[in-house]
Amino acid sequence: MSVFLGNSGNVEIRRNALNQALVTTLDPDDVNPTRNRFSVDFARGTLITGDEVTIATSDKSPLELVAGHVDATGAYYPDWRGYVHIDDVGGIRLYDEFSPSLAGKFDDALPLVQPTSSTPLLIQTRDDDYNCLASITQYELTTSRDQVQTDALGDEFRSYYEAGMISGQGTLDCFWEHQASLCEYGKGVDTPEFSSYLARLIIRLKQGAGFDARFFIYNSTDQPSVWYEAKCIVTNVAVNVEPSQLVRTQIQFATTGIIELHQGTPPAYLLQEDRNKLLQENGSPILLEESD
Numbered sequence: 001m002s003v004f005l006g007n008s009g010n011v012e013i014r015r016n017a018l019n020q021a022l023v024t025t026l027d028p029d030d031v032n033p034t035r036n037r038f039s040v041d042f043a044r045g046t047l048i049t050g051d052e053v054t055i056a057t058s059d060k061s062p063l064e065l066v067a068g069h070v071d072a073t074g075a076y077y078p079d080w081r082g083y084v085h086i087d088d089v090g091g092i093r094l095y096d097e098f099s100p101s102l103a104g105k106f107d108d109a110l111p112l113v114q115p116t117s118s119t120p121l122l123i124q125t126r127d128d129d130y131n132c133l134a135s136i137t138q139y140e141l142t143t144s145r146d147q148v149q150t151d152a153l154g155d156e157f158r159s160y161y162e163a164g165m166i167s168g169q170g171t172l173d174c175f176w177e178h179q180a181s182l183c184e185y186g187k188g189v190d191t192p193e194f195s196s197y198l199a200r201l202i203i204r205l206k207q208g209a210g211f212d213a214r215f216f217i218y219n220s221t222d223q224p225s226v227w228y229e230a231k232c233i234v235t236n237v238a239v240n241v242e243p244s245q246l247v248r249t250q251i252q253f254a255t256t257g258i259i260e261l262h263q264g265t266p267p268a269y270l271l272q273e274d275r276n277k278l279l280q281e282n283g284s285p286i287l288l289e290e291s292d
Contacts, residue, residue, distance in 0.1 A: 012216070
């Protein structure tokens with residue numbers, strides 16, 4: 001009989017993409033090219049450091065924002081995609097990669113240009129990648145089946161719901177971490193998330209506190225892995241600060257959709273050198289196991 005220790009478990013989370021774009025206007029005075037920084041009305045409390053976003057003009061006009069983001073004719077593209085760092089007063093810096101966006105250093109930020117006129121913008125979060133949750137000490141996931149009143153449903157729907165609906169909830173215990181660090185069990189994951197992201201997520205003002213998660217019971221590169229996969233929402237974050245003790249945080253969450261139990265190899269996508277996914281003709285990404 002095979003048994004497993006919890007040492008081989010870990011949690012990966014993916015930042016939820018927003019269902020709709022956020023609408024704002026970028027004025028020339030909103031951009032400070034000297035500091036590679038700009039601001040929009042709703043940034044603080046809506047976007048979170050590390051979010052991958054697409055910034056586009058709503059009227060398809062040139063986006064005068066990122067220096068050098070031009071086509072072969074020298075005209076600015078109408079959109080840009082990358083990662084954001086949000087400072088304490090809502091200022092935004094742009095980055096090509098996730099890890100530098102967490103640090104938010106001036107030298108790594110993309111250079112900006114000042115627009116010549118006010119520009120209507122659409123900002124949409126985009127996230128395709130799972131990142132390991134760093135500094136996690138343990139997690140608990142509870143699944144239950146809620147009974148559903150089926151008397152008012154038709155036969156087709158009654159057969160679907162009469163056994164009840166699966167729901168779940170759980171907790172994540174972590175050392176408090178607000179800077180990127182190594183993740184012990186993030187196999188194949190380049191850059192870890194840190195627990196302070198979930199603390200910021202619960203107080204996001206406009207877009208909610210949802211995230212996608214993979215809860216690995218056993219994670220291995222040479223044997224089949226076992227993991228739960230679900231969409232979750234943060235419901236409570238507690239931070240414990242005690243003299244002479246490590247600062248710890250406990251995140252409570254509830255699932256918001258189907259809970260799936262998988263066994264095998266977590267799906268991965270083929271990436272180009274610029275980390276964009278290789279797409280099929282129908283626009284969907286090519287899974288790694290389909291590359292042959």
